[in-house]
Amino acid sequence: MDESAKKTLSSIPLLKTKAGPRDKDLWPQRLKEEYQALIQYVQNNKAADNDWFRLESNSDGTRWFGKCWYYHNQMKYEFDVEFDIPITFPATAPEIAIPELDGKTAKMYRGGKICLSDHFKPLWAKNVPKFGIAHAMALGLGPWLAVEIPDLISKELIKYKESE
Numbered sequence: 286m287d288e289s290a291k292k293t294l295s296s297i298p299l300l301k302t303k304a305g306p307r308d309k310d311l312w313p314q315r316l317k318e319e320y321q322a323l324i325q326y327v328q329n330n331k332a333a334d335n336d337w338f339r340l341e342s343n344s345d346g347t348r349w350f351g352k353c354w355y356y357h358n359q360m361k362y363e364f365d366v367e368f369d370i371p372i373t374f375p376a377t378a379p380e381i382a383i384p385e386l387d388g389k390t391a392k393m394y395r396g397g398k399i400c401l402s403d404h405f406k407p408l409w410a411k412n413v414p415k416f417g418i419a420h421a422m423a424l425g426l427g428p429w430l431a432v433e434i435p436d437l438i439s440k441e442l443i444k445y446k447e448s449e
Contacts, residue, residue, distance in 0.1 A: 293423050296329045298322045303414035305374040306347045315375070316346040319417045326419040337430075338366065338422060346370065349418065353383070353426060355434040360445045362434055366426065378409040379418065381426050389442045390433050399433075401425045 300318040304311030330336050340351040347370045354363040368379040380398045387397035405425045437443045
C-alpha cells in the first residue's frame with residue numbers, strides 16, 4: 286500500500302460491530318457506523334478538493350447506489366455505481382458495480398462488477414470487521430477508477446458526455 290492510500294485509510298474511522306443484514310439486533314448499529322465512516326470520508330475528500338462519489342442506500346441499508354466520477358484532462362466522466370451488501374458481510378466485501386462499463390475492460394465481470402480480487406479482497410479479509418463501505422470506496426473503487434478510466438478513454442471505449 287502506498288503512502289497516499291495509508292493516509293486515506295488512516296482518516297477513515299474503523300468499524301467495530303461485526304454484523305451483517307441477517308443480524309437483526311446488531312445490523313442497525315453496524316449501519317450507523319457505516320454511515321459515520323462514509324460521512325467522515327466524504328468530508329475528508331471535500332476538504333482535500335477530492336470529492337468523487339455520492340452514495341445512498343435503501344431503507345434497510347442492504348442496497349447502495351449513487352454516482353462516482355473521474356476527472357481526466359479537465360473533463361468529468363460520471364458513472365452510476367451500485368452494490369448490494371452480501372449476506373455474509375462484513376466477512377465478505379461488497380461487489381461494486383458500474384453497469385454501463387460492463388464488458389469494456391478485463392478488470393470487470395458479471396454485470397459491471399469491478400475486479401478487486403488481487404489487491405483489495407485480501408486486505409479486506411485481514412481487516413474484518415474494521416473495514417466497511419467507505420474503505421471499499423477508498424481502497425477499491427477509487428484506485429480502480431484511477432487505473433481503468435484513463436485506459437478506457439485512451440482506447441476510446443468511453444467518450445466524454447456533456448453534463449445536462
